[in-house]
Amino acid sequence: MIAGAILLVVVVTMVIGARGVAAMRTTSDFLVASRRISPTLNAAAVSGEYLSAASFLGVAGLMVKDGVGALWYPVGFAAGYIAMLTLVAAPMRRTGALTVPDFAEARLGSPGLRKLSAVVVLVIATLYVVPQFKAAGMVLTAVAGTPYWVGVVVAGAAVSITLALGGMRAATYVQAFQFGLKMLLFVAPAIWLLLQVGADTRRDALSPVEFTHFSHVTPVEFQLDTQLTITEPTPVAIGAAPEQVLAPGTYPVEAGTTWTFPTGSSVPEVAGAQRPGGETWARPLLDPGGAGHPVLATWSVLIATVLGTMGLPHIIVRFHTSSDGRGARRTAAITVGLLSVFYLFPAVYGLLGAVLLPELYLSGATDTVVVALPARVDGGWAGLLVTAMLSAGAFAAFLATSLGLLLALSGAVSHDLLPGTTLRRLRLTTLGAAAIVVALALPAVHLDVGVLVTSAFAVAASTFCPLLVLGIWWARLTARGAVVGMVVGLVASAGSIGIDLFAGTPPGLASILFGQPALWSVPLAFATMVLVSLRGRPPAWAPAAMLRLHLDERQP
């Protein structure tokens, strides 16, 4: 049934895409369509493209793992559209630019800057799309019991087939439909869960107690290689072996093994994670891994998400569908409202997950908490039905975002980086990109979806945010300033995230500065761009190039 639900989402998406395309016959149909689409419909399309696996699964998963503070992620995801509305939406629409590389060329007239922007698109899209594939793999693992790599390959195949059949064109209707679908498939199960769990569980969820002892016989299937610390003698059955009592000490666990803890057994500690329900867990601030700087960590995530939203390559294209600058601005404003409704609900899954499935913190599968909850609450057909709904919604989120990003990514490669464009090559590039992303997602199993997506936001905030904001509001910006500032921002943000990913997380304050570098890399990029621009001289046409972005299209 779950596989059927997922298949249904893929097929319906393709049918709507194919019909939307069939309805448009001529070029003028295509161009006129943008003038008929209302800001509300366009806002639904923007939200549809934006609500990714990070929103659908990642936030609730991070909440189980890191605590209530994880709710700052969706605040930043929604607040990003305030920055978009205030600074970018209308002027960007008036440039006529579809992408940031387009914008760079239109505003600063520099082909070199266009190429650099395309490289940045590549980095952002890769960081954003890999966790989407990871989430799809995890969902299929959780609901079908297949190994992780099978899930990722199946997800890759689904995306490639959809792309090859030409489904899910950038049709606004498809994305708007996707938004409605995700909203329904996220909100209805949340309400069902709240009603189904009973008053006791609801009360427990609101006054959490640290997860120190197992309340029932709990099998834990470890998804990752884990280091467990046991502080008191703990009875446990490892694999099929009979129950034994482990003495206090540190135990390595290999991924794939199952440990079954009996009722009342004490919960081991996992290096780098805190047990759900504890004092620090319940604090509404982000303190991943207990680094001890909750305010700085929270700010860093918020700066990345708020300022990064405007630079996401798959979102900015959407605003071009508005008829004019005013329409784009209205679209951004309505998007804030739509996202605000959706983001009221991840907290429901996170809080219930921390009470009902705290053992996910041991197994490392916190990203699956949303799809695992219904079966825990109801073992019958109702639980299965809701699991199917949530899996389908998660897959819809994965599909919508991945397809948008892969198209943006291959557009940047085949249009901006290589000379000349053909539709055939665009399609081949997209399929090639999908294959590379699958290869990258396979070793990414231990990365949190929400955290990796936020890295993509951090890179966007350190590169495209200064380019767009200064390009739109400051006439003295020079092409050289933009290039140097973007290179500095890219190296600072992507570099420190890379060090964090490949060399391991450093301890304490450094873990925040490297893991979520936006707090310092964004000001650095802005400062570099301003200082280098001030040393140069913008061309004589620069004020006109900037000011025309602020003129209303309708003549007075």
Added chain:
Amino acid sequence: MTRNRRVAVASPQTRLDMSRRRSGVRAAMPHLAPADLERARRTHRLQLHRAVATLALLALLIIGLPVVLAAFPVLDDVSVAGIPVGWIAVAVVPYVFLVVLAAWQLRRAEQAEE
């Protein structure tokens, strides 16, 4: 049904860029008529002021609220309808604030163009 010739649809900037690549000639750089220039200057200044005000309020939320929550951990122990105030402050309050802020900024930005 008549079959139309297929035409590549691209943004104006893309078309500009592609034609330039083919001909090797730079397109004319943007310019504004003097009357438009003056009007654009006024709008730009006004929009900038209004944008800064909105961003200041947004900063108040994302910079200020975490500080308040860190400074007053007692908010976690007070609860309204069984829910800790500290949780409501991150799960609900920001969204109400954002929606109001979006409506306010939209209205003022549109007024500035009239």
